[in-house]
Amino acid sequence: MGLPGFAQTGAGLSIRAAGAGRGILAGCAVSVRALRSDAAYKKLLEEQVGIVVAENEFKFGPLRPSPTTFFFDDADYLAAFAEANGMKLRGHNFVWHRQLPKWFDGYVTPTNAEQVLVSHIEAVGGRYAGKIHSWDVVNEAIQVSDGLPDGFRDSPWQKVLGGTGAVPRYIEVAFRTARRVDPKALLVYNDYGVEGEDEGSAKKRAAVMELLRAMQRQKIPLDALGVQSHISAVNKDGRVPVYGPGLMAMIAEVRKMGLKVLVTEMDVNDRYVAAEVGARDLAVAQMYGSYLGTVLQDRAVIAVLTWGITDKYTWLNGEDSRADGTAERPLPFDAALQPTAAFTAEVRALDGAPARD
Ligand code: XIL
Numbered sequence: 001m002g003l004p005g006f007a008q009t010g011a012g013l014s015i016r017a018a019g020a021g022r023g024i025l026a027g028c029a030v031s032v033r034a035l036r037s038d039a040a041y042k043k044l045l046e047e048q049v050g051i052v053v054a055e056n057e058f059k060f061g062p063l064r065p066s067p068t069t070f071f072f073d074d075a076d077y078l079a080a081f082a083e084a085n086g087m088k089l090r091g092h093n094f095v096w097h098r099q100l101p102k103w104f105d106g107y108v109t110p111t112n113a114e115q116v117l118v119s120h121i122e123a124v125g126g127r128y129a130g131k132i133h134s135w136d137v138v139n140e141a142i143q144v145s146d147g148l149p150d151g152f153r154d155s156p157w158q159k160v161l162g163g164t165g166a167v168p169r170y171i172e173v174a175f176r177t178a179r180r181v182d183p184k185a186l187l188v189y190n191d192y193g194v195e196g197e198d199e200g201s202a203k204k205r206a207a208v209m210e211l212l213r214a215m216q217r218q219k220i221p222l223d224a225l226g227v228q229s230h231i232s233a234v235n236k237d238g239r240v241p242v243y244g245p246g247l248m249a250m251i252a253e254v255r256k257m258g259l260k261v262l263v264t265e266m267d268v269n270d271r272y273v274a275a276e277v278g279a280r281d282l283a284v285a286q287m288y289g290s291y292l293g294t295v296l297q298d299r300a301v302i303a304v305l306t307w308g309i310t311d312k313y314t315w316l317n318g319e320d321s322r323a324d325g326t327a328e329r330p331l332p333f334d335a336a337l338q339p340t341a342a343f344t345a346e347v348r349a350l351d352g353a354p355a356r357d
Contacts, residue, residue, distance in 0.1 A: 013339075013343075013347055014047055014048045014049075014347075015027070015048055015049065015050075015304075015332070015343070015346055015347060015350065016048060016049050016050035018346075018347040018350035018351050019050060019303075019304065019350045020050060021350070021351065021355075022296075022350060022351070022353045022354070022355050022356060023302075023355055023356030023357065024296065024301070024302060024303060024304060024350060024353060024356060025050050025051040025088055025133070025302060025303040025304070026049065026050055026051065026303070026304050026305075026346075026350060027048075027049035027050050027051030027052050027053075027087065027088070027303075027304075027305050027306075028045075028048075028049050028052065028053075028305050028306045028307070028308060028309040028331075029052070029053050029054070029055040029092075029265065029305060029306070029307045029308055030045065030052045030053070030054060030055060030078055030081075030309075031055050031056075031308070031313050032054060032055075032056075032057045032074040032075075032077055032078050033074075034312075034313050035077065035078065035081060036077065040337055041309075041310065041312070041313070041337065042081075044309060044310065044333060044337050045081075045085075045309065046085055048309060049087060049309065050087055050088060051087060051088040051089070051090060051133060051303060051305060052078065052081070052082050052087050052088070052089055052090070052305075053089070053090035053091075053092045053264070053305060054074070054075060054078050054092060055307070055308065055315070056099065057074040057075045057077075057078060058075050058091050058092055058093070058124070059092070059093060059096065059099040060094070060095075060096065060099065060100055060101065060104075060120065061099040061100050061101045062074070062075075062099065063075065063120075063124060064101045064103075064120070065101070066101075066103060067103055067107050067116070070123060070124075072127065075124075075128075079128060079131060082131075083131065088133040089128070089131055089132055089133060090132065090133055090134050090135070090136070090264075090305070091124075091125070091128060091132045091134070091135040091136065091185065092135075092136045092139070092190070092264075093135070093136035093137070093138070093139040093190065094117075094120065094121050094124070094125070094135065094136075094137050094138070094174050094178060095117070095137065095138045095139065095141075095157055095170060095171070095174045096138075096139040096140060097140065097153060097155035097156055097157065098140075100156060104156060105156065108156070108160050109160060110160050110161065113157070113160035113161040113170070114161055114169070114170075114173055117157070117161065117170060117173055117174060117177070118173060118177050121174060121177040121178055121181060122177065122181050125177070125178055125181040125182045125185075126181045126182070128182070129181055129182040129184070129185075130182070130184055132182060132184075132185040133185065133186065133303075134185055134186035134187070134188050134223070134224060134262065134303075135178055135182065135185045135186070135187055135188060136188050136189075136190040136226055136264065137174050137175050137178045137187050137188060137189065138170075138171050138174055138175070138189055138190070139190045139191070140153065140190070140191050140192065141153055141155070141158075141168070141171060141189070141191070141211070142191055142204055142207045142208050142211065143155075144200070144203045144204055144207055149164065150166065150207060150210060150211070151203070151204070151206075151207030151210075152168055152207075157170040158170065161173065166210070166211075166214035166217075166218075167211065167214045167215055167218055167220060171211075171215070171220075172215075172218070172220050175187055175215070175220050175221050175222060176220060176221065178221075179221040186223040186224050186260065187221055187222055187223045187224070188223065188224045188225065188226045188262060188264070189208070189211065189212060189215075189222060189224075189225055189226065190225075190226030190228060190264055190265075191204070191208055191225075191226070191227075191228065192228035192229075192230055192265070193228075194208055194227060194247065194250065195227065195229060195231055195243050195247050195291075196231075196241060196242070196243060196246070196247075197241075197242045197243070197244070197245065197246055201246060201247075202246055205246060205247075205250045208225070208250075209250065209253060209254075212225065212254065212257065212259070213257070216257060222259065223259060223260060224259050224260040224261060224262055224302075225250075225251075225254045225259060225260075225261050225262075226261075226262045226263075226264035226265075227247070227251075227261060227262070227263055227264065227295075228264055228265040228266075228307075229263045229264070229265060229266035229267075229291070229295075230265060230266070230267055230269070230307065231243060231266070231267075231268055231269075231287065231291060232268065232269050232271065232272070232287075233268050233269065233270045233272075233273050233280075233283040233284045233286070233287045234270070234271075234272045234273045234283060235272060236272055238272065240283075240286075240287075243290070243291050243294065243295075244294050247294075247295065248294065248295070248297075248298065251295065251298045251300055251301065252298060252300075254300060255298060255299075255300035259300070260300055260301075260302045261295075261298070261300045261301045261302070262301070262302060262303040262304075262305070263292075263295060263301060263303065263304040263305065264303075264305055265305065265306075265307040266288075266291075266292075266304065266305065266306045266307065267306055267307045267308065267314065267316065267330035267331055268284045268287045268288055268291075268330050268342065269316055269321070269328055269330050270283060270284050270322075270328055270329055270330065271321045271322055271328060274323070274324070277329070280329055281329060281340050281341045281342065282341055284329060284330065284340070284341070284342050285340065285341030285342045285344065285345040286345070288332075288342045288345040288346050288349065289345035289346075289348060289349055292304065292345070292346060292349030292350070292353075293349045293352060296349055296350070296352075296353035296354075297353070297354065299354060299356050299357075302356060304346075304350070306331055306332060306346075307331075308330075308331050309331055309332060309333055310331055310333040310334065310335065310337050311327065311328070311329050311330065311331050311333070311334050311335040312334075312335040312336075312337065314328065314330055314331055316328045316330055332346050
């Protein structure tokens with residue numbers, strides 16, 4: 001779209017090159033089903049990205065049809081694609097409260113939970129060892145509203161292998177096992193809802209920082225914080241949300257602890273932008289520009305991945321969340337795989353970032 005201030009030159013520009021110019025890895029989450037079936041999508045990824053992560057295919061449920069079997073076809077397919085194209089590959093994830101297999105409840109008990117977790121990480125982490133840039137070892141372990149001490153989420157893993165320590169047992173086991181089986185991968189704690197200036201975000205940031213500090217005190221291996229960055233162009237109240245001071249203070253603290261930061265799942269929903277497409281794209285692009293322009297100022301931030309690359313396959317399509325019934329436009333390429341103003345904004349933010357060493 002030829003929007004004012006976001007002239008689209010298109011040809012030759014890529015987020016991979018823009019990031020590489022500053023020592024930042026830039027890429028996206030990939031749908032392996034689309035990668036297998038949609039040649040234009042595959043070509044777009046080849047042109048644009050330097051780092052990929054499976055949107056679903058490395059998760060526990062998709063990988064584990066039964067307690068004794070593994071399904072690696074789709075994960076292997078993405079790993080081979082990344083390798084063939086010289087792209088870095090992220091692992092997402094070993095531990096999450098969602099997308100667990102149906103057999104989890106009933107099979108996994110306090111007695112066997114540690115063995116189930118360790119053997120999963122040994123098998124999956126071991127299979128891709130040496131090929132993974134970074135693993136989201138634990139995803140979304142904080143949920144302050146669940147009411148547990150220290151803000152931990154009352155998740156299936158917490159129930160069977162949590163305990164009451166400052167670091168739940170399942171988190172310790174997951175990180176220690178991940179380091180053992182893939183010593184080259186950066187080990188990441190990944191979470192959402194830490195980006196905003198609202199009270200909920202502030203509380204969640206505090207709880208996440210407590211967890212990271214407790215992990216360091218206990219010498220549990222940890223290399224980075226993943227900030228998912230599912231953010232909004234406009235809030236429900238019609239206002240443009242502020243992302244900045246609280247998040248930047250958190251990133252600075254994380255840096256001072258000797259850890260890196262990754263923007264792992266960025267998209268900008270335009271759910272509450274009640275306007276025509278051009279204005280929606282402009283609001284989304286402005287948010288890409290201001291969010292990344294802010295976050296990338298800190299050199300601890302080493303990677304930016306969007307959660308998908310084209311609106312054709314965004315996970316937000318399933319939500320039917322816009323009042324006018326149209327699909328959301330949260331990603332740098334639209335449903336026709338054409339760059340939007342958000343693409344230009346992302347490239348510019350990468351270009352404008354201070355160089356990493
Ligand atoms: C989402 C996928 O995009 C969907 O396809 C799936 O149905 C549910 O999970 N935070 C995460 C991701 O860490 O794994 C989620 O991915 C999006 C929110």
